[in-house]
Amino acid sequence: MRIIYRILANSIAIYAATLLVPGFYVIGGWTDFLLAGLALGLLNFFVKPILKLVSFPMIVLTLGLFLIIINAIVIWLLGVVLSFVVIDNLISLMFATIIIAVANQLLYSFMDSA
Structure with a gap:
């Protein structure tokens, strides 16, 4: 059940990034x-x-600030693996990375407390 919550949290975070970035x-x-969340x-x-x-x-x-770059690499790989995830430029990638990380942190904290 926890895996389903994580996939949903990732999906919601990606959706938030598409709305804001x-x-x-x-x-x-x-x-x-x-599918993108999965x-x-x-x-x-x-x-x-790795x-x-x-x-x-x-x-x-x-x-620890380099972890933002690692997260950005993972989001970039998401765009490479899935053709329907489109990242226009590096600035969009960085802002989307930050929004996805913050949204996931908030959603995971709500899930852990419930």
């Missing part, structure tokens, strides 16, 4: 948002730990 789009309906969860589970391990010195040197 010009240049970040998901072409399609709610099923595409759910793909983001899989990328976070498989790719993100990126963290490889870039550990940069994470330490920047006191």
